[in-house]
Amino acid sequence: MKVEAWLFGITTVFLVLVTPAYWLITDASDHGGDWTGTSALVMTTLLVGMVTLYLGLHAKRMDERPEDRLDGEIADGAGELGFFPPYSWWPFWCACTLGIIVLALAVTAWWMLVLGAALGVLALSGWIFEYYRGEHAH
Structure with missing residues (x-):
């Protein structure tokens, strides 16, 4: 460092x-x-x-x-380097919901903003809790 x-x-x-x-x-x-x-x-x-x-x-x-x-x-640097997460689709879905929210703000469609926020909560929850269930559960 x-x-x-x-x-x-x-x-x-x-x-x-x-x-x-x-x-x-x-x-x-x-x-x-x-x-x-x-x-x-x-x-x-x-x-x-x-x-x-x-x-x-x-x-x-x-x-x-x-x-x-x-x-x-x-050889002094050999060993465990840390945890590297596997491939995940959750960042893609979070980006898509952010795109919906930005589009809703651009065209002032408040119903689309609410839909994007709800989908964003689902996508963000999936990303946060990705390692608590399924194949990569710890």
Whole structure:
């Protein structure tokens, strides 16, 4: 995690230096500056800074990983890596119900909004409780 935190930290420093420079360079033109690019750079700087902070805090709390040690071997990283969920249809159904809700808001069809919300509750419940029943029950 330390390497990742350093990479994002360097990117944050770069963006902190580039953002005001970009604002000053574009503000010198006759058009009054490029507010779209400047605001995008500010938001990117804040986002990368947030990731840097997150990775830096977790790097301090975590035990040292084999990837972070200079004398680490490939065999040191062997073993259980974690739980990876199998193939699931529930995210697809959640996306479909979200599409129904957005369409209902776009065409102001309140009955469709209620239908999409009801189907969304069913789809989200299925996704949440997927591992409590059926083939992949724990």
